[in-house]
Amino acid sequence: MSERIKEIVLISASPKVEKEEPLSAYLASLEERRFKSDEFHVSNVNVRQCVMKNQTEEAFRTMLATDAMIITFPLYFFCLPGLLMRFLQDYDQYRVRQGNVTKNARVFAVVNCGFPEPEINEDAVRVIKSFSRRIGAEFRFGVLIGGGGMILGAKDAPFMKKVMEQITDAFDLMREDVLGNGETPLGNRYVSVRFPRKLYFFMGNYGWMSMARQNGLQKKDLYLKPYRDRN
Amino acid sequence: MKACIISDGEYQTETFQNLNRTIAGYFAEKGFETVKMQVEIGDLAFCKGCFNCWVKKPGECVIGDDISRINRTAMNSDVVLLLCPVVFGQFSANMKSVVDRWLPNMLPFFKTRPDGSTMHPPRYDDYPKQIMIGFADDLSAEDMVLFSDITKKHRTNVDVLFWMDSESDTRRELDAIRLERAGGQL
Numbered sequence: 001m002s003e004r005i006k007e008i009v010l011i012s013a014s015p016k017v018e019k020e021e022p023l024s025a026y027l028a029s030l031e032e033r034r035f036k037s038d039e040f041h042v043s044n045v046n047v048r049q050c051v052m053k054n055q056t057e058e059a060f061r062t063m064l065a066t067d068a069m070i071i072t073f074p075l076y077f078f079c080l081p082g083l084l085m086r087f088l089q090d091y092d093q094y095r096v097r098q099g100n101v102t103k104n105a106r107v108f109a110v111v112n113c114g115f116p117e118p119e120i121n122e123d124a125v126r127v128i129k130s131f132s133r134r135i136g137a138e139f140r141f142g143v144l145i146g147g148g149g150m151i152l153g154a155k156d157a158p159f160m161k162k163v164m165e166q167i168t169d170a171f172d173l174m175r176e177d178v179l180g181n182g183e184t185p186l187g188n189r190y191v192s193v194r195f196p197r198k199l200y201f202f203m204g205n206y207g208w209m210s211m212a213r214q215n216g217l218q219k220k221d222l223y224l225k226p227y228r229d230r231n
Numbered sequence: 232m233k234a235c236i237i238s239d240g241e242y243q244t245e246t247f248q249n250l251n252r253t254i255a256g257y258f259a260e261k262g263f264e265t266v267k268m269q270v271e272i273g274d275l276a277f278c279k280g281c282f283n284c285w286v287k288k289p290g291e292c293v294i295g296d297d298i299s300r301i302n303r304t305a306m307n308s309d310v311v312l313l314l315c316p317v318v319f320g321q322f323s324a325n326m327k328s329v330v331d332r333w334l335p336n337m338l339p340f341f342k343t344r345p346d347g348s349t350m351h352p353p354r355y356d357d358y359p360k361q362i363m364i365g366f367a368d369d370l371s372a373e374d375m376v377l378f379s380d381i382t383k384k385h386r387t388n389v390d391v392l393f394w395m396d397s398e399s400d401t402r403r404e405l406d407a408i409r410l411e412r413a414g415g416q417l
Contacts, residue, residue, distance in 0.1 A: 016280045051277075076278065079321040079381045082328035083277040089324050115341070115349035123321075123381045130320040130374055201341040208339040211286040225355055226290040227299075227306040227336065 006040050006067045006178055009059075013047035013073035013084040023112050023148050024072045027167070031070055031110070034171040039179060047073075047087045056087065060094040068106040068178045069137075071128055074148065075113035079124050088131055095135055102136025106182060108174050109142035116200050118146035118190040125188060140177055141186040143170040147193030149204060159194060166191045232410070234263040235308040235359070237301065239325040240271035242316040250314055250366050250394040253401055258310075261410070266304055270297075275328040284335035290354055291335055298332045306336065308359045310410050317365040317393075320377030350385075357414040358388060364401075366394035388413045 010031050014022035021029075028044065035042050043066070045059040063069060073084050080088070095101050109128040111121040125142030132139035145151070145167070154160050170189040177186060193200075212222055236254060238247070258265050276294045283293040292298045305311045313330075316323040322330055336358075337351040344350050365378045370393065379391045392404050 014280070015277050018281075022280075074280065076280075076327075076331050077333075078385045080319075080327070081277065081280075082275075082324055082331050085318065085321070085327045086277070086324035089318055117348060120348065120385075123377060123384070126377050127319050127321045127381075130377060134319060197343075201343075205340045208282075208286055211282070212289070215287045217286070217289070222285065222289050222339065223354070224289045227303045228355055229307050 003039070003179075005038070007062075007065060008035050008040050008042045008178065009045055009062055009066045009069040010035075010042060011045045011047060011059075011063075011069055011071045011087075013071065013081065013087065015048055015074075015076075015081050015083040017048070021152075022074070023152055024074055024110075026152060027110055027112065027145075028070075028072050030168060031072070031171050031174075034168060034175055040175075047084055051083060051087055056090055057094070059087075060091050063091060063105075064095060064098065064101055064103065066103075066105050068108070068174075070108045070110060070174060072110040073112075073124075075111055075121050075124050078120065079127050092131075092134060105137045106178060107132040107137045107139045109139075110145070110170075111142060112145040112148035112151070114147075114149040114204075116147045116192060116195070116197055118144040118192045120146065122188070138182065140174070140182070142188045143167065143191065144188055145191045147195060147200065150193050150195065150200070154193075163191055163193055232261075232263045232310075233308040234258045234265045234310045234312065234410075235305045236265055236267045236312045236314065237305070237326070237329055238267070238269050238314040239316050239323050240269045240274075241325055242323060244368060246366050246368055246394065246396070247314065247316070249396065249398075250364060250401070253394075253398045254312060254314065254364070257402055257405055263310070263410075266308070268301055268304065270301075270325045270329060272325060275301075275325070275332065277328055278331035278334065282339065285339035289335075292332055294332075298329075301329065302333065302336065305359060306355065309412050310362065311359045312362045312364060315363055315365050315378075317367045317370055317374055317378050320374035321381055322378075348385075357412045359412055360408065360410055361386075361389045362392065362405075362408065363389065364392045364394055 010028045012028035014024035016022040050056045109125045111124045121144035129139040315326045342352045382391045
């Protein structure tokens with residue numbers, strides 16, 4: 001007898017409005033590729049579009065019925081961005097209005113940050129775990145990615161091969177977990193770009209100055225203190 | 232001495248009212264001039280991670296809403312209090328927008344802290360004392376630890392308290408904090 005097709009929701013929550021695809025959206029597209037098979041039906045939720053267009057209800061209905069959700073987002077001040085908090089807070093209220101619905105969905109978190117150390121994402125993963133408890137879902141594990149500022153630009157470079165493999169391996173583990181009985185305890189996956197820290201800092205700091213120059217600023221302008229009346 | 236008290240209009244619960252009354256009374260008795268700011272849904276745009284507050288208009292958010300008034304008032308206060316509904320162990324959505332959009336008050340550069348982790352250096356020579364007071368009607372021990380970790384593990388000059396429905400406890404905890412600006416680190 002064939003198993004029922006599993007419903008998966010990929011929730012991508014980058015607040016960025018740039019023309020270029022943000023890292024969280026790219027990661028969600030990788031997730032989709034790993035889940036694309038006859039065993040799954042995959043739905044995509046772009047949190048920014050849902051919230052800004054006030055069209056969250058369809059996403060909430062999908063989330064209420066899903067077998068698993070993967071929440072992918074950038075780290076903002078060591079936890080979830082305000083945009084994602086608005087979405088999850090509203091989802092929880094919607095769920096309560098629908099009769100305090102709980103469905104034992106499995107939840108995964110994929111968090112990326114610009115700092116090189118992936119461990120800095122740990123508290124954000126704990127927030128997703130707390131959210132899972134609140135909605136009666138089962139948190140499984142997080143994928144914590146450091147050095148996020150480099151990934152999109154360098155993803156095809158030879159030195160990034162292992163990093164990209166680690167990411168896709170983690171997504172494959174999610175897929176196996178959703179298909180399995182979910183009884184195996186799984187720890188978080190840590191992914192860091194193998195790149196000299198000093199050089200990463202140098203490139204990052206150079207990048208800020210370069211962007212400022214493109215905006216007609218000088219280096220000293222970066223240090224302005226406009227909000228302080230006397231300083 | 233000036234105190235800036237920021238709260239979330241979405242959580243006007245009895246718990247919040249008790250906390251708010253206690254804080255307002257405490258700072259009035261201490262002789263502080265207080266400015267209260269309440270953030271409602273839709274008052275503040277979400278930080279969109281454009282970094283223009285670092286590379287286009289350094290130190291100022293380029294989104295034209297109320298955040299510049301909030302940041303300016305906060306940066307010119309001696310104490311800033313965030314009365315934070317704790318949701319899933321972190322700041323509620325409205326309060327998180329206030330926190331996210333504190334970004335202009337830091338410099339863009341990367342720096343290593345004494346513990347080896349990365350940080351953005353401070354923009355200003357000194358900052359108001361920042362006090363986060365978490366509250367919720369059903370605050371779990373796990374969420375309290377998480378809220379405290381999110382706030383304190385990564386910053387100096389920040390104190391975290393929880394409103395446990397006891398005016399005397401909160402007053403005693405505030406008495407133990409130096410209510411004045413502090414220099415240096417974020």
